[in-house]
Amino acid sequence: xxxxxxxxxxxxxxxxxxxxxxxxxxxxxxxxxxxxxxxxxxxxxxxxxxxxxxxxxxxxxxxxxxxxxxxxxxxxxxxxxxxxxxxxxxxxxxxxxxxxxxxxxxxxxxxxxxxxxxxxxxxxxxxxxxxxxxxxxxxxxxxxxxxxxxxxxxxxxxxxxxxxxxxxxxxxxxxxxxxxxxxxxxxxxxxxxxxxxxxxxxxxxxxxxxxxxxxxxxxxxxxxxx
Amino acid sequence: xxxxxxxxxxxxxxxxxxxxxxxxxxxxxxxxxxxxxxxxxxxxxxxxxxxxxxxxxxxxxxxxxxxxxxxxxxxxxxxxxxxxxxxxxxxxxxxxxxxxxxxxxxxxxxxxxxxxxxxxxxxxxxxxxxxxxxxxxxxxxxxxxxxxxxxxxxxxxxxxxxxxxxxxxxxxxxxxxxxxxxxxxxxxxxxxxxxxxxxxxxxxxxxxxxxxxxxxxxxxxxxxxx
DNA sequence: ATTACCAAGATTGGATCCAATATTCAATAT
DNA sequence: ATATTGAATATTGGATCCAATCTTGGTAAT
Numbered sequence: 001x002x003x004x005x006x007x008x009x010x011x012x013x014x015x016x017x018x019x020x021x022x023x024x025x026x027x028x029x030x031x032x033x034x035x036x037x038x039x040x041x042x043x044x045x046x047x048x049x050x051x052x053x054x055x056x057x058x059x060x061x062x063x064x065x066x067x068x069x070x071x072x073x074x075x076x077x078x079x080x081x082x083x084x085x086x087x088x089x090x091x092x093x094x095x096x097x098x099x100x101x102x103x104x105x106x107x108x109x110x111x112x113x114x115x116x117x118x119x120x121x122x123x124x125x126x127x128x129x130x131x132x133x134x135x136x137x138x139x140x141x142x143x144x145x146x147x148x149x150x151x152x153x154x155x156x157x158x159x160x161x162x163x164x165x166x167x168x169x170x171x172x173x174x175x176x177x178x179x180x181x182x183x184x185x186x187x188x189x190x191x192x193x194x195x196x197x198x199x200x201x202x203x204x205x206x207x208x209x210x211x212x213x214x215x216x217x218x219x220x221x222x223x224x225x226x
Numbered sequence: 227x228x229x230x231x232x233x234x235x236x237x238x239x240x241x242x243x244x245x246x247x248x249x250x251x252x253x254x255x256x257x258x259x260x261x262x263x264x265x266x267x268x269x270x271x272x273x274x275x276x277x278x279x280x281x282x283x284x285x286x287x288x289x290x291x292x293x294x295x296x297x298x299x300x301x302x303x304x305x306x307x308x309x310x311x312x313x314x315x316x317x318x319x320x321x322x323x324x325x326x327x328x329x330x331x332x333x334x335x336x337x338x339x340x341x342x343x344x345x346x347x348x349x350x351x352x353x354x355x356x357x358x359x360x361x362x363x364x365x366x367x368x369x370x371x372x373x374x375x376x377x378x379x380x381x382x383x384x385x386x387x388x389x390x391x392x393x394x395x396x397x398x399x400x401x402x403x404x405x406x407x408x409x410x411x412x413x414x415x416x417x418x419x420x421x422x423x424x425x426x427x428x429x430x431x432x433x434x435x436x437x438x439x440x441x442x443x444x445x446x447x448x449x450x451x452x
Numbered sequence: 453a454t455t456a457c458c459a460a461g462a463t464t465g466g467a468t469c470c471a472a473t474a475t476t477c478a479a480t481a482t
Numbered sequence: 483a484t485a486t487t488g489a490a491t492a493t494t495g496g497a498t499c500c501a502a503t504c505t506t507g508g509t510a511a512t
Contacts, residue, residue, distance in 0.1 A: 013296060013495070013496090014495080014496075015495085015496090038462095038463075038464095039463075039464070040462095040463075040464095048496075048497085049496060049497045049498070050464085050497090051277075051495075051496050051497070051498095052495080052496065054281070054464090054465090055280070055281070055284050055495095058281050058284050058285055058288075059284055059288055062284075062285055062288035062289065063288065070239060070464080070465080070503085071463075071464050071465075071502075071503045071504055072463085072464080072503090072504065072505095073463065073464065073504095083374075083375065086373055086374070086375050086376070087375055089373075090375055090376055090379070093319065093320070093323055094319070094320075097319055147312055147315075148309075148312070149309065149312045149313055149316055149383075150312070150316055153316070153379060157375075239465070239466090240465080240466070241465085241466090264492095264493075264494095265493075265494070266492090266493075266494095274466075274467085275466060275467045275468070276467090276494085277465075277466050277467070277468095278465080278466065280494090280495090281465095294494095296473085296494080296495085297472075297473045297474055297493075297494055297495075298473090298474065298475095298493085298494080299474095299493065299494065
């Protein structure tokens with residue numbers, strides 16, 4: 001027997017489905033800071049009991065996307081300007097390191113894929129796509145480093161700030177600048193200059209941080225909808 | 227009435243108590259890589275139902291301390307030499323950055339506390355205490371940075387490798403070396419030299435990494451009990 | 453009017469029960 | 483003897499129910 005079995009249905013638990021949906025809704029900004037997440041409401045929404053909802057919520061809490069208080073329920077976790085700034089610094093440090101480790105190992109396939117994602121990013125005009133496209137691009141640039149732990153942590157950090165990143169891209173020239181920077185990072189990778197790629201990656205993220213902080217300063221207290 | 231009620235018992239959920247206990251048992255090496263964690267067994271151990279056990283397990287899974295497979299249960303997550311090495315690199319990068327940010331802001335109280343923990347560490351001869359003492363020392367050195375996100379991530383990374391760290395300290399001169407390095411880091415902090423403190427911190431962690439890798443190479447396949 | 457208090461409803465945490473899947477092991481066929 | 487099958491058991495995932503706590507709204511005392 002040479003065939004390999006492939007499960008058709010029931011491959012994922014209800015908890016995982018709910019987790020993925022909630023995570024997406026949060027990082028896309030469909031749910032806002034402080035929005036309550038009632039177990040019962042979500043359960044009826046997914047036609048399940050509250051049990052898998054609770055599992056999804058504890059996972060999200062561990063990832064810092066929701067905050068729960070005993071007997072008081074869960075809300076979408078907010079992010080102060082200071083926290084956001086810290087996470088951008090964090091990403092800057094880590095992603096610089098990871099891309100530097102990646103460049104010497106990068107295959108032409110990865111470079112090709114990165115270029116494609118770069119193009120996709122420029123072609124897209126749907127803000128909700130940007131997050132996913134950005135992730136794919138970065139993943140193509142980073143994965144050959146083989147630093148799986150680093151990548152997981154970076155991914156988690158990105159989850160926390162993706163909403164704010166979108167706000168930054170929506171600003172005047174935000175998207176153009178991001179595209180130019182992506183191309184610059186890519187070309188540094190293609191020429192095999194690890195240090196340059198790292199530096200440009202750090203600058204890219206630091207730039208995003210500062211534009212975002214300016215944005216938050218201007219709209220201070222206005223509880224801006226993104 | 228001016229007093230604020232403070233619950234004596236019941237302040238923490240059953241899930242949290244179970245989570246803390248399991249986490250401690252794992253990072254102390256009381257439970258070993260691959261050991262199965264049966265929901266029923268743990269539930270009877272804590273005189274609860276399986277519900278809070280499941281919450282504890284999903285939290286631990288999110289932190290990478292256990293691995294769960296659908297319908298197959300959870301086991302204590304193992305760590306290959308490569309993964310361990312990567313996490314040490316990760317810590318080296320982050321902790322260097324954090325201590326550098328901390329030094330210029332460090333209060334004399336923190337320095338004093340750090341020196342005390344350093345002393346405690348030297349006085350202790352109980353391997354099971356080392357983890358906690360090490361954490362306290364590092365926390366005293368890092369906290370004034372105010373980089374709470376970084377600190378949380380570092381703490382999590384430490385959870386993953388603490389067992390292996392103990393193995394490294396138990397080696398000949400391992401403890402003496404660690405103590406000397408701690409003192410060197412502390413003195414760099416006291417003299418306000420952020421760059422030096424960062425460099426020594428990175429070296430401290432890199433050193434630990436290499437001793438550990440040598441150790442794992444030597445005992446390859448012997449499934450060593452720590 | 454303001455504050456303290458108490459009861460009713462809402463919501464979460466945990467227990468118990470049932471369903472779905474995996475594992476074990478004896479029985480059978482080769 | 484070895485491999486295969488299938489029933490019995492073990493274990494997890496999810497549903498339902500109960501208990502503990504919070505929240506809200508109204509009432510009474512000052």
